[in-house]
Amino acid sequence: MERRKGGEHWLTDFGACSGGWAGIKCVQRQVIVLHLPWKSLGGRLTEKIGQFQALRKLSLHDNVIGGPIPSALGFLPNLRGVQLFNNRFAGSIPPSLGDCPLLQTLDVSNNPLTGSIPESLANCTKLYRLNVSFNSISGSVPVGVISSPSLFFLAVQDNNISGSIPEVQTRTGKKAQFQLRSLAANHSFISGLIPVAVGNLPILQILDLSFNSINGSLLPTSSNLSSLVLLNLGGNSLDTRIPEIFNKVHNLSVLNLKGNRYIGRSILSPRRDQATDSMDGGGSPHHRAAAALEVELNNFQRQVADRFVDLSGCTHSQLLSLPWIRKLLDIFLCCKEDFRVLLFNNKALLSKPPMDRMISDFYERSIKSLDVYNAIRDGIDQIRQWQRLLEIAHWIRRRIWGRGSSTVQRRR
Numbered sequence: 434m435e436r437r438k439g440g441e442h443w444l445t446d447f448g449a450c451s452g453g454w455a456g457i458k459c460v461q462r463q464v465i466v467l468h469l470p471w472k473s474l475g476g477r478l479t480e481k482i483g484q485f486q487a488l489r490k491l492s493l494h495d496n497v498i499g500g501p502i503p504s505a506l507g508f509l510p511n512l513r514g515v516q517l518f519n520n521r522f523a524g525s526i527p528p529s530l531g532d533c534p535l536l537q538t539l540d541v542s543n544n545p546l547t548g549s550i551p552e553s554l555a556n557c558t559k560l561y562r563l564n565v566s567f568n569s570i571s572g573s574v575p576v577g578v579i580s581s582p583s584l585f586f587l588a589v590q591d592n593n594i595s596g597s598i599p600e601v602q603t604r605t606g607k608k609a610q611f612q613l614r615s616l617a618a619n620h621s622f623i624s625g626l627i628p629v630a631v632g633n634l635p636i637l638q639i640l641d642l643s644f645n646s647i648n649g650s651l652l653p654t655s656s657n658l659s660s661l662v663l664l665n666l667g668g669n670s671l672d673t674r675i676p677e678i679f680n681k682v683h684n685l686s687v688l689n690l691k692g693n694r695y696i697g698r699s700i701l702s703p704r705r706d707q708a709t710d711s712m713d714g715g716g717s718p719h720h721r722a723a724a725a726l727e728v729e730l731n732n733f734q735r736q737v738a739d740r741f742v743d744l745s746g747c748t749h750s751q752l753l754s755l756p757w758i759r760k761l762l763d764i765f766l767c768c769k770e771d772f773r774v775l776l777f778n779n780k781a782l783l784s785k786p787p788m789d790r791m792i793s794d795f796y797e798r799s800i801k802s803l804d805v806y807n808a809i810r811d812g813i814d815q816i817r818q819w820q821r822l823l824e825i826a827h828w829i830r831r832r833i834w835g836r837g838s839s840t841v842q843r844r845r
Contacts, residue, residue: 463487465511471495478522480505492516494540499523502541507532518542518564525549526565531556538562542588546570550589554578564588566617574599574618582612590619590641597625598642615639619665623647635659643689644668651690663687665774686767689774737768 450459458466464485474496482491483505490513491506499521506512507529514537515530522544530536531553537560546568554560555577563578566588573596574589580599598618613634619641626649627642634640635657641664648670652658661682671693744757744764751757 460487466490466492468492469496470516474498476500478503482506483508485509487511489535490514490516493520495519497521501525502527502546504529506530509533510535512536513559514538516540517544520544522546526551526570528553530554533557534559536560540564541568543567548572550575550578552577555581557581557583559583562586565592567591569593571595573597585612585614587613587615588617590617590621592621594618594621594623596623598623598628598631598647600628600630613637617641619643619645621645626650627652633657637661638684639663641665642669646670651693658682659684661685663770665689666693667774668692687770687774 449457449464450462456467456469456472457464458468465487466489467485468490470492474493475498477500478493478498480503482488482503486509488509489511492514494516495518497520498517501524502517502522504527506515507527510533512533513535516538518540519542522541523546525548526541526546528551530539531551534557536557539554539557539560540562542564543566546565548570549572550565550570552575554563555575558581560581561583563584563586567590569592570589571593574587574594576599578584579587614636615638616631617639620643623642623645624647627647631640632652637658638660639662640658643665644667646669647666651666651671658664659681662684664682664685664687667689669692671690744760
């Protein structure tokens with residue numbers, strides 16, 4: 434990477450801040466932003482990055498950069514954002530990043546990183562987004578990191594994370610509430626119980642602990658999850674009764690509890706209960722799984738139809754308004770997440786028709802949803818631009834008519 438971008442010239446005022454480098458932003462002839470995503474950059478990121486002492490943002494995601502993440506990043510006192518996801522970085526996350534007092538976001542997801550999550554990241558008191566997902570990171574989630582009062586988003590899924598989810602505690606030993614909005618730790622090797630503190634997150638919106646080895650109670654009876662939108666605890670070993678707290682979770686739209694040993698009446702739809710009854714009856718395991726899948730597909734299709742029927746019930750003035758577009762995007766994202774959960778819940782049937790076609794269909798739906806949203810957004814921007822041009826043309830026309838009237842009056 435250093436060779437391709439000019440080597441030592443990056444370290445000179447003329448090379449970096451001459452104005453001829455795309456993705457480079459300078460203030461007072463010092464580099465503060467390196468924003469070079471999707472540039473097919475290769476090579477390695479060397480320790481010389483530490484010489485950019487004014488650097489605030491390092492965004493090199495979606496490239497093919499390899500080698501270790503430089504420890505010199507921890508020597509940048511102004512560093513606020515690091516986006517290195519979708520690369521080929523190897524080795525461990527440098528503990529020196531915990532020495533960046535202003536660090537707010539750290540995303541190193543989808544790299545072949547190993548090692549553990551540095552405990553020193555707990556020293557970053559402004560860190561609100563941490564994403565280390567889709568790596569080969571092992572060990573447990575440090576107590577100090579998950580207890581950080583500034584952390585809003587934590588993603589550690591699809592790693593080799595083990596141990597239990599720590600009970601959140603302050604430095605004084607008193608229990609504290611999370612500030613998390615999203616906690617994703619699915620597809621790992623987490624065991625033990627769900628901590629009581631996890632159930633007391635009134636601002637938590639997404640909780641995904643699926644496909645681990647968690648046992649014990651589903652959630653504490655005193656839980657307060659009033660803002661929860663998605664709860665995925667499938668593929669664990671939870672074996673107790675479903676608590677009544679779900680009656681108070683009014684915003685919950687995605688719920689997956691499949692693959693556990695629950696006692697008591699199902700809280701899912703009546704059709705899902707009927708599928709459970711049929712699965713408890715006769716027939717081979719394959720036929721029972723296929724019957725359950727058929728019910729899930731029918732439920733999914735019905736939910737999609739209901740959501741769009743509700744969206745279509747708007748007035749002419751509401752159509753294409755910002756609230757309407759926001760609701761449309763929310764529907765697409767919910768449908769996408771529902772479909773993803775459906776696929777993961779039926780992995781055993783993925784290689785058999787019709788499930789072998791559902792994965793490509795899933796990605797096609799995702800792309801179409803983004804295309805529709807972008808098309809609507811671009812269309813509205815175009816309409817607004819036309820409106821501005823019409824206003825300008827109307828103003829010019831009024832000026833011309835006004836001048837014409839004045840000339841006629843003068844001649845008279």
